Amino acid sequence: MSGIWPESPSFNDKGYGPPPPKWKGKCAKGANFTGCNNKVIGATYFNLDSAVVTEELTPVDTDGHGTHTSSTAAGVSVPSASLYGLAPGTARGGAPSARISMYKVCWYFGCSDMDLLAGFDAAIADGVDVISVSIGGPGRDFFEDPMAIGAFHAVKKGIFVSCSGGNSGPELMTVQNVAPWMVTVAASSIDRQFQTAVKLGSGLGVSGISINTFSPRKQLYPLTSGSHAANASAKAYGNASVCDWGTLDQRKVKGKIVYCVGMGQDSTIRELGGSGLIMAADLYPDVAFSFVVAATAIKPTDGTKIDGYVNSTKRATAIIYKTKTVNMAAPFVASFSSRGPQLITPNILKLYHCRSTSSTALTIAPEAKPTPMKIKQQDAELGSGSGQINPMKALHPGLLYDISMSSYISFLCKQGYNSTTIRLLTGGNKLYNCSTLRPARGTDGINYPSMHLQLPNPNSTISAAFYRTVTNVGYKNSVYTAKVKLPEGLEVTVVPTTLSFNRLRQKRSFKVVVKGKFVEEDAWILSALLEWSDSKYSVRSPIVVYRQLFAVI
Structure with a gap:
């Protein structure tokens, strides 16, 4: 991460006692760093790639990203928070009672592999319960990926690892951090939209999207x-x-609102003395940006209307109002959230909507770690992955899909890894001979709640078998019945169709056979849903089949 600002109100330690006895972390010194407290109990930095670091060596956040993600995950409740009065409310992280330790591994030039691995090593040694990493990079084989390697060793020690899926959506095949032993987190929407209205001198009103905290001082401004x-x-x-x-005349811009095609010209308009900016661009309604002048982003169709008005009169005028918040339905997958399918292991469906939930769950139900969040499945698309998490229901899921470290090794063998490449990932002196291990069964070879099949070519027949084992953590005596929701063209058989338990922690196995074909020639994805339910619990698993539309070189 990029560091932390411990003086932020989100990290106030009022009401906290001293760190737990198991804590072994430290608080490093550095320029402008005010020190730790009983909320932020650790902060250190790594610059093993020191040849390229030109910044001051300090845990202080010089970017803002580390502070932002830390407060989102575990910030305390801060009442009456707003941005100059906009979007007032209580700011609170997902697990506000959790303590925080920051491991700064990113600098202006980026995040080096050696620093990432050093950060993981330190977090493991310090005794953390959860590692949350909002860092991404290009896809690499697991034995070459510092995120996958670090997460593997953390999970081996019983530490839950949550990583960001990336912000490169809505394009497909952009998801990052896809190792099956880490939970990959997508971006989700909020329940508010930031609308910034524009009114022209002609009386025409246009609504745009931005975070504009500037209140107009005039009724109308000159518009060009x-x-x-x-x-x-x-x-x-x-x-x-x-x-x-460099293309605009300052005399024609000063004191005026300027209409521009495209985004991001606010610094130029401010430098030239402009009063405001209207930008026309293809927008996603869930993404709003702030600017250094009064500004709003509108649809190109509305931009054409404004351009027509400017061309129709010598004295065009307009006003940009302060942003207002409008309630909207939520949650949904954010437009910028990276999408699958992932290219490293195509038959694994990633993207979960959780992060702080894991901290709460591990506090209440520590016996479930390190895979308690791979339980509650709610959706089945390449954007939403395994679905939104319900934090309360995740604490009492009914059934768990546990995965052992040996299962991960068998999975790697099925993926074509050998003793050398596996050792690069696992470290140590132990050599794994895939020929002597129990082979991973089924199409994907892993005990995942989701089931995912990529066809080798667009005309392939759909045929897959998935083997799963669940652990009872619900009622001692319970019977779960399988129910499948299917699209046209897909056939799913579950064997057996009922799972009976007479004690807690008892395991039961089942097989899911998927067959069929694409009925529509231009369709490329089929999505089904398997649901196990008893009198109280409902455990859902997405089943996704898609055609490989892109050649990977």
Whole structure:
């Protein structure tokens, strides 16, 4: 991570006692670092790649990302929080009672492999319960990936590891951190939209998306466009209509609201003395940005109307209002959240919507770690993956899909790893001979709640078998019955169709056979749902079959 600001109200330690006796971490010294407290009980940094670090060596967050993600995961309740009055409410992390230790491994140049691994090593040695890592990178084989290697060793010690799936959506095949021993977290929406309205002198009103905290000081401001404000004598390369730097005439911009095609011109408009900015771009309604001038982003169709108005009069005027929050349905997968399928192990369906839930669950039900969050499945698409987590129900799931470390080794053998590559991942002196191990069964070879099949070519027949084992953590005496929801063209058989338990922690196994074909020629994904339910619990597993549409070189 990029460090932490311990003085943030989100990390106030009021009401906290001293760190637990098991804690072995430290609080490193550094420039501008105010020190730890009983909430932030550890903070250190790693710069083993010191040849390229030009920043001051300190745990202090020089970027903001580490502080943001830490407060999201475990920040205490901060009442009356807002951004200059916008979106008022209580700011609170998912597990507000949890303590925090920060391991700074990212610098201005990025996050080096050796620093990432050093951070994992330190967290494991310090005695943490959960490792939350909001860092991503290009996909690599597990034995070359520091995230996969570090997470493997943490899980081996009983530590829950949660990693971000990435912010490269909505494009497919962009998900990161896909090792099966880590929980991959997608981005989810909030229940509010930030709408910033524009009103033209003609009376036309347009609604845009932004976080605009600037209150207008006039009823109307002069309005122009990048095209009208072009600097005819400028030698700069660029396009005035998109307000590229160096293409505009300051005399034509000063004191005016400027309409530009595209996003991100606010610094240019401010430098030239402009009063505001209207940007026309293809938008996602769940993403709002703040700008250094009063600004809003509108749809291109609305931009055409504004451009037409500017061209129709010599005295165009407009006003940009302060942003208002509007309630909207939630949650849904954020537009920027990375999507599957993942390319390292295509038959594993990743992306969960959890992070802080794991901290709470491990506190209440420590016997379930390190895989308690791989339980409650609610959806079956490449964006939402295994679905949104219900934090309360996740504490009492009914059934667990446990995975042992030996199962991970068998999975790696099935993926084509050998004793050498497995040792690069696991470390130590032990050599694993895949030929002597119990082979992983089924299409994916792992005890995952989700079931995922990538067809080798678009015309392949659908045929897969998944073997699963569940552990009873619900009622002592219980009977679960299988129910399957199917799309046209898919056939799913569950054997057996009932699972009977007469004691807690008892295990039962079942087999799921998936067959069929794509009925529609242009369809590329089929999604089904397996649900095990008794009188109280409902445990759902997505079943996804998709055609391989892209050649991977």
